[in-house]
Amino acid sequence: MASPWKTASVPGLQLGLGCGFWICRSYRLLFRAGAMGPHVVPRQLVWLSRWQAVCARGASVQHRTRAGVSRIPSLLSPGGALGVSPLVRRSSSSTPPGAPEVVLTQQRYPVTRLPFSAVSAEDLAAFERILPGGVVTDPEVLEASNVDWLRTVRGCSKVLLRPRTSQEVARILRYCHERNLAVNPQGGNTGMVGGSVPVFDEIILSTTLMNRVISFHSVSGTLVCQAGCVLEELSRYVEERGFVMPLDLGAKGSCHIGGNVATNAGGLRFLRYGSLHGTVLGLEVVLADGTVLDCLTSLRKDNTGYDLKQLFIGSEGTLGVITAVSIQCPPKPRAVNVAFLESPFYVLVETSGSRAGHDAEKLSDFLEQALSSGLVTDGTVATDQTRLKALWALRERISEALSRDGYVYKYDLSLPTERLYDLVSDLRARLGSQAKHVVGYGHLGDGNLHLNVTSEAFSPSLLADLEPYVYEWTARQRGSVSAEHGLGFKKRGVLSYSKPPEALRLMQQLKALLDPKGILNPYKTLPAQA
């Protein structure tokens, strides 16, 4: 297991680099679509997109939250206005007015319902007995949980359950197991591969009300909490106590830690603190038949037998439902520097360390070297917190910006660093005018490319040109067809581009062992059995 705190060694820079990643030049084009200015050549990085310009001018900032749209008045200070909006609140209930209805998954994709039972009135009564007040059947509320954040897949579930404790989850699963009812565990519903919403009428098991922090050890930084805690809330909690969460994503305002663990989320701090496989110390999981597996240890070292929690990390809710997480939080860095560089790619670099003067000197040396050698042509350094947040917003909100450009085809690939961008150029040539934009950004330090193609509306011919070309291209480089987003529903069929048949067979055996009836998150992750 890799140590959570790696130091990346870039020539001349021996700091623990927070996260280096980059955006391609055509990123500028994205903002041409919605921006006021003609293009973003940051010689003077006075960059504003239309909504940020509105914020800076003193108008109110609109945040999309779960409750709908709320207005936050602009702050007195100019920097504040810029810094307020960046946190993306990927609300599953934010249906833009006039947005096209999402087609039902069963209509758009070739998928057949497996012979699970259908939810009956007796089932609802039984759920009501287990979770008084936690059974939701209102179609309007269900709407949000039936559609994914990207608005590309939609289920038709009729029941949403909101347990508060692991015992309630256990009782629900035991009941569903006996009745052969399919269950779809759901956290923040911010996944990118349609794994968080039902395909047919699976019961949605939401962790929204399981949002308690169970304990936090103030010296070691070990956090134990329920699976439904929102990542941003946890960040705030541990930061007040001098620590920091080992992962950070653009979706932090909505995603649940349980979902993060279930998908082995990577994110913006991956380069610095490593994978959840290393930072998660223990899990409490409820298995398909209702058994509670309590491996919620907070020990750093425990070599007693097989490390079962590793099975569930990244299992995407198909092997068990994670109900509590014990995670190791690193100490909060006292000195954080963010630099935004242009090279011809745009690269955002964050350094974290314990001494401001020392770090500033190291960063300064690196930047001087990079500038004089011609590696970097221009850029800026964040001088204060608000600038820091504004620079990060440039990277964190790309996904949001893309979703406003039209229909987005998303690919998340691991490739050798030297060939990371070649696919983007290849695709641009291949697709020509079919695509509105072909964009490549991602986590440079992790060798992870987020390839995004946008078009005005969904087009089967464009999809046919993209797949399997992208996957085959990746397989030829021995890369991963899903670096951090997982397989979910949309990528369940492409596992074999990156894993040999023996591996797939073993995965299927494990699934059969832990969930013989296949009720946990069916139609996802593993390919459909022939």
Next chain:
Amino acid sequence: MAELRALVAVKRVIDFAVKIRVKPDKTGVVTDGVKHSMNPFCEIAVEEAVRLKEKKLVKEVIAVSCGPAQCQETIRTALAMGADRGIHVEVPAAEADCLGPLQVARVLAKLAAKEKVDLLLLGKQAIDDDCNQTGQMTAGLLDWPQGTFASQVTLEGDKLKVEREIDGGLETLRLKLPAVVTADLRLNEPRYATLPNIMTWQSWGGGCRRGRRRSSSPVNSGCPCAESQEEEDRGDQGRRPGCGPDLQALCG
């Protein structure tokens, strides 16, 4: 077009986004180890000065800051944004606490007269004390016209047209030069200093000369509440006009 020279005063304050903590002995707020940066309104003032320079209405922009050694960082930021010269009025850390708007106004008035500038730009207020006094006091000491809370500044012939934000709405003034202008929120959006600029100026301060012409001349003007200090290039007066008795009582 015009051969105007502008002086911009900048203040180093606790960063806007930092959570302020009161010291345990309740004598002030914790400043040790806390992130400081340029006052946001001063940033806007610097930006405006640099924009006027880019429009060729101003020939030279001088950035000035009063305070302990750390102020040099703030001046460096102003230089990286586009100022031509920087002046650091060094005040020892111990005396920096009694440096208030009147003292700073006196320093700025002296500097403005000495450097013969046509335009003095400041932020409308600092986010740590929210005084909103320095600009006005300086104008009073210099007997210059003032346009405060400016949301737009343009040059019309030999007059400065300032649009100000007041309680009732907007007011437009035409000021004769030289004049004092304090910047309000909507005047402009400050730029990010570019890396090449940051690198050029990073070793400014402490008498280092490099690259373009700039002077790093810590002017020892001394806090009026403290002993007078001799200034290198001001032979004529030793002691700055001291505080009035009421202010001395406040400082002491």
